[in-house]
């Protein structure tokens with residue numbers, strides 16, 4: 335009985351210390367004591383974020399050999415490599431919470447961990463590469479700038495680094511769209527078609543409306559999220575509408591209009607049935623994306639085995655020095 339009471343007191347002290355730290359706005363670091371719920375919440379979010387970066391290489395990777403110029407190909411290659419790097423920072427940040435990379439990948443392959451809805455759509459034309467850079471990276475930046483101030487130190491530091499690269503990604507996408515919009519009628523039509531297909535899934539990237547978002551409560555309490563899904567979506571819409579106007583693209587939303595009183599654009603309803611279908615595994619490319627990831631992961635087993643053998647060899651050498 336006394337032991338139980340002691341354990342309860344330790345738990346309470348730990349929680350109090352943790353919450354005081356969060357409320358002061360201090361970062362939580364890997365060796366700090368933290369409630370299980372906080373740790374699990376972060377593992378879920380950071381691992382899903384990492385999976386998104388890596389799976390996100392697929393739609394663009396499809397266009398490396400078909401880029402319309404050497405310059406475009408070099409830029410696309412650099413961008414895709416950056417996305418792979420982002421995945422690696424994020425897997426490392428999640429590992430500091432006590433989960434292994436293998437466990438995270440297994441959860442992805444078993445369908446227990448999600449990745450962003452957006453990467454389950456096909457990149458059909460070169461204009462889609464523009465739309466991905468401009469809209470998808472543009473949406474990712476709005477979310478990630480906010481996450482730079484997230485309460486977990488390693489996640490927040492990864493976001494600072496990632497945001498620097500994402501802003502280049504967004505600009506390269508916008509450049510492709512702007513170039514196509516100043517081209518032939520066929521090129522303009524292609525750019526508008528890409529805009530029509532990527533706009534709504536990009537809005538879905540911010541997650542369900544706040545009223546339907548089960549994780550937002552804890553995320554705010556623990557300062558993991560600093561802005562809600564709807565706040566960030568609105569921010570993205572407001573900045574993107576103006577960019578579209580400058581190059582002559584039309585936002586495919588007949589209900590979109592400026593709301594003077596609110597100081598933002600009102601938008602039409604989002605198709606949440608489509609969102610839940612896609613994140614539930616039944617989007618246009620889910621099966622293809624997972625099949626590719628699983629195949630490449632198993633083909634790469636020898637690289638992981640070689641790296642492990644090298645690590646063991648080095649460890650032995652150090653022991654015998």
Ligand code: FAQ
Pocket residue numbers: 378379382383384386387390391417448449450451452466470471474477538539540541542546547548549550553563613
């Ligand atoms: N897709 O309660 P909430 C990029 C799930 S990086 C799939 O609102 P939360 C770079 C959610 O997981 C893009 N699932 O959840 C790039 C939960 O299900 P669960 C990735 C989604 O966590 C560009 C359920 O719905 N960025 O694009 C999505 O509070 C170009 C309920 O949702 C990040 O991951 C979705 N869009 O808020 C790479 C940012 N939204 O886990 C290559 C970090 C929600 O219970 C090329 N993540 N769900 O099974 C976050 O900020 C948050 O996790 C949210 C969701 C805002 C995504």
